[in-house]
Amino acid sequence: MRLTILICLFLKLIWSCEAAKACTSCPNSATLELKNCSLNATMAQMLVNCSGVEVLHTELVVLPTVHLSGQLKVLKVESCNTTAVIIDPTGSYKMEKFTVEKNNLRTLPRNLNVLKKLRKLILASNLIECIDMGEFIGLSNLEEINLSDNRIIQICSSPFDPPVLPNLDRVYLQRNNLTLLNLENWKTPNVKLMYLNNNELSIVHKLASSLPKLESLYIYGNPLNCEWWETLRAEIENPCTFSPNNQETCLEKAEPLKNLINQIEASSKIPSTSTDQCHLNSSKSLKQIKSQVLQLQQQVASLGGTPSGHHPTNETIVQLQQSCLGQQGRLREIVHEMGSPSRTNLKPRTDCRCGLKAQARLFQRQLEQQMAMFGGMFRGMV
Numbered sequence: 001m002r003l004t005i006l007i008c009l010f011l012k013l014i015w016s017c018e019a020a021k022a023c024t025s026c027p028n029s030a031t032l033e034l035k036n037c038s039l040n041a042t043m044a045q046m047l048v049n050c051s052g053v054e055v056l057h058t059e060l061v062v063l064p065t066v067h068l069s070g071q072l073k074v075l076k077v078e079s080c081n082t083t084a085v086i087i088d089p090t091g092s093y094k095m096e097k098f099t100v101e102k103n104n105l106r107t108l109p110r111n112l113n114v115l116k117k118l119r120k121l122i123l124a125s126n127l128i129e130c131i132d133m134g135e136f137i138g139l140s141n142l143e144e145i146n147l148s149d150n151r152i153i154q155i156c157s158s159p160f161d162p163p164v165l166p167n168l169d170r171v172y173l174q175r176n177n178l179t180l181l182n183l184e185n186w187k188t189p190n191v192k193l194m195y196l197n198n199n200e201l202s203i204v205h206k207l208a209s210s211l212p213k214l215e216s217l218y219i220y221g222n223p224l225n226c227e228w229w230e231t232l233r234a235e236i237e238n239p240c241t242f243s244p245n246n247q248e249t250c251l252e253k254a255e256p257l258k259n260l261i262n263q264i265e266a267s268s269k270i271p272s273t274s275t276d277q278c279h280l281n282s283s284k285s286l287k288q289i290k291s292q293v294l295q296l297q298q299q300v301a302s303l304g305g306t307p308s309g310h311h312p313t314n315e316t317i318v319q320l321q322q323s324c325l326g327q328q329g330r331l332r333e334i335v336h337e338m339g340s341p342s343r344t345n346l347k348p349r350t351d352c353r354c355g356l357k358a359q360a361r362l363f364q365r366q367l368e369q370q371m372a373m374f375g376g377m378f379r380g381m382v
Contacts, residue, residue, distance in 0.1 A: 031055040054094070070094065078102050085109035093117070101125050113138035122146040124172070133157035133186065136165060144170040148195065152176035157185035166190060174198050174218065182264045183210035197221045197243065202254065203228040205264045208235035216241045219248055226250035227257040 032053045055074040063080040068087045074097045082103040087093075089111040097120040100109075105126040112121070112135050119141055128150040134157065136142065142165050152173065157163065164187040171194045178199040184206040191211045196204065198221035207214075214236065220243040229250045233242075242248065 032057075034058040034061050036060045066100070068093065068095070073097070075099065076101075087111040087114055089114055096120070098122070108132075108135050112136065115139065116141070118142055119167075120144045120146075123150070125149040127151055129153050131155040133163050134161050136163040137161065139163070139165065141167055143167050144172075146170075146172040147176070148172045148174045150176050152178055154178070155181060157182075159185050162187050169193065171195070180260065180264050181205065183207055186210045189213065192216065194218070203257065203260050203264075204232075205261060208232060214240055218243050222248075223254070224248060224250040225254045225257050225260060226252055228260070231257075 057076040059078045076099040079102045099122040102125040162185040174195040182205040192215040201222040
């Protein structure tokens with residue numbers, strides 16, 4: 001009996017190795033497909049990094065973490081139990097179409113804004129709950145965002161740092177858990193197609209003014225406020241196709257439109273105080289970092305004003321660089337924590353989080369400017 005079991009295990013091992021062997025060599029072509037391969041995560045990641053591969057499609061391959069490779073132009077990770085995507089903030093990427101669907105992402109991948117050539121972002125059928133539009137800052141080539149079939153509660157865009165997406169023309173947000181949506185700070189003037197069907201939406205604030213070129217709107221399957229719905233249809237100037245066969249329904253006995261608008265406008269403001277200890281701590285940390293940034297700026301200004309012939313020492317500049325790097329690390333941690341509401345048992349305060357994250361990004365850019373100045377000082381001293 002024992003011998004039989006050993007033989008079976010040996011045959012299974014041979015079969016697994018043979019199945020993997022077909023998938024474990026880098027192809028000669030620029031396209032690689034991995035489907036139903038019996039690979040461990042390390043082996044799969046090695047194939048993702050194959051030099052010369054520009055198009056990669058992985059399906060039903062266990063790949064919990066994807067480390068994005070710089071040479072890829074098209075990536076599709078489907079049904080791979082993926083929970084994280086690692087993007088190097090200092091890397092250079094050719095990515096144009098980025099798809100991670102039917103997986104287990106709970107937040108947007110960090111450092112998305114490094115993918116400057118990105119045209120299509122598809123993160124459908126994951127477990128994402130909160131979206132901060134600020135994560136898309138810098139993605140001026142983006143044409144399509146697909147976040148359908150997630151668990152999105154709220155999408156926010158802070159007036160402090162709104163993203164400008166001039167080429168975005170298709171947005172897919174259907175089958176989520178949205179209740180109120182505010183487009184006031186969306187800088188997306190060329191959106192032509194928007195799917196919002198099968199959510200819990202009462203209104204979509206500033207839809208007509210924020211999407212002046214909208215041609216098709218799918219918004220059925222929502223408990224729409226009738227007053228808002230009638231107002232929207234009157235406001236849209238361009239001929240716009242609504243859901244087929246006019247499937248939209250609205251609630252006559254719904255909460256007054258004025259109350260809903262007040263809720264949205266109130267949620268867009270950063271509260272002066274918060275009962276959420278996580279956000280209190282984040283706010284305090286940001287205040288400390290702001291103080292550090294001001295001190296660094298003063299120190300740099302004093303260095304630039306030294307008398308002729310008296311240059312700052314290498315040691316002084318290195319100390320300032322290290323201070324900047326330390327503050328950048330703290331900022332990354334704060335932004336990451338604020339983007340992970342599922343780590344706490346508290347209801348996500350997306351409004352507060354977005355405002356704080358916008359401030360954090362502002363400080364981050366100021367620190368980057370200081371680092372660039374330090375680099376100029378080094379070059380001037382050589």
